[in-house]
Amino acid sequence: MKKTIPGTRNPTALLRIQNLKKSFQMGTVTTDVLRGVDLEIFEGDFLAIVGASGSGKSTLLNMIGLLDLQTSGKIFLKGHDVAHMSDDQRADLRSKVFGFVFQQYNLIPWLSAFENVTLPLIFARKKIDEAQISEQSKSIGLGERMHHRPFELSGGEQQRVALMRALSNDPDIIIGDEPTGNLDSETGHRILDMLIDLNKMKKKTLIIVTHDASIAKRADKVIILKDGLIIKHQLKNGRVYIA
Numbered sequence: 001m002k003k004t005i006p007g008t009r010n011p012t013a014l015l016r017i018q019n020l021k022k023s024f025q026m027g028t029v030t031t032d033v034l035r036g037v038d039l040e041i042f043e044g045d046f047l048a049i050v051g052a053s054g055s056g057k058s059t060l061l062n063m064i065g066l067l068d069l070q071t072s073g074k075i076f077l078k079g080h081d082v083a084h085m086s087d088d089q090r091a092d093l094r095s096k097v098f099g100f101v102f103q104q105y106n107l108i109p110w111l112s113a114f115e116n117v118t119l120p121l122i123f124a125r126k127k128i129d130e131a132q133i134s135e136q137s138k139s140i141g142l143g144e145r146m147h148h149r150p151f152e153l154s155g156g157e158q159q160r161v162a163l164m165r166a167l168s169n170d171p172d173i174i175i176g177d178e179p180t181g182n183l184d185s186e187t188g189h190r191i192l193d194m195l196i197d198l199n200k201m202k203k204k205t206l207i208i209v210t211h212d213a214s215i216a217k218r219a220d221k222v223i224i225l226k227d228g229l230i231i232k233h234q235l236k237n238g239r240v241y242i243a
């Protein structure tokens with residue numbers, strides 16, 4: 001029988017995930033990638049998702065961020081069942097609520113770093129504050145690089161542009177798939193500090209997939225995925241719940 005984390009049956013969870021399953025069909029072969037994930041994420045949480053390669057971490061993030069539809073199970077965002085929304089509603093919510101930093105940077109190759117960063121603002125018809133963007137780009141070491149196109153940037157620089165783009169729309173929920181994975185450790189720590197600041201000071205919810213134990217250590221909650229199931233929940237106070 002499953003044990004639940006005490007005090008988490010709260011209907012006001014920002015994200016409530018129930019028995020989430022995802023299978024991919026390749027020809028006649030079906031792969032069951034998520035096999036029944038239950039998870040609650042509250043506003044202001046810093047959640048780290050860890051697990052071996054292929055355990056389903058990115059697949060779970062894609063479901064959480066409304067980028068893909070589950071095969072079965074439910075996801076409630078602020079109490080609303082997202083599967084009942086139209087594609088347009090999901091896209092609208094995605095652009096307003098979430099900021100994504102992917103494993104692959106997914107920058108648009110023909111746009112400059114600056115244009116990539118401001119694209120979400122253009123889509124959302126928001127004002128572009130050039131001074132603020134310039135200050136932010138300097139603070140993460142991209143000051144001179146903002147007018148270059150992605151192919152002229154290193155992997156680490158592209159990752160930082162992707163991070164700036166994720167934050168430009170002031171999202172409530174920041175989703176990162178190995179967001180510091182391609183950075184040297186000093187830049188990685190600086191970026192992590194920036195994300196944790198947003199989490200602590202502005203109550204942004206952080207959901208980060210990571211292989212890095214030092215990132216997971218700083219999270220309030222860690223879940224471990226194995227073969228598409230959560231095998232362990234761990235809270236910062238050291239309490240561990242075996243699923």
Ligand SMILES: Nc1ncnc2c1ncn2[C@@H]1O[C@H](COP(=O)(O)OP(=O)(O)OP(=O)(O)O)[C@@H](O)[C@H]1O
Nearest residue numbers: 024026031033051052053054055056057058059060
């Ligand atoms: N679109 C897809 N079609 C078919 N199989 C897929 C698809 N996406 C993912 N998979 C498979 O699902 C499994 C989990 O993939 P996923 O990308 O979620 O793993 P991960 O935990 O993020 O791994 P990594 O740490 O290497 O990024 C893998 O076996 C992968 O091959």
Ligand SMILES: [Mg+2]
Nearest residue numbers: 057058103177
């Ligand atoms: Mg992945």
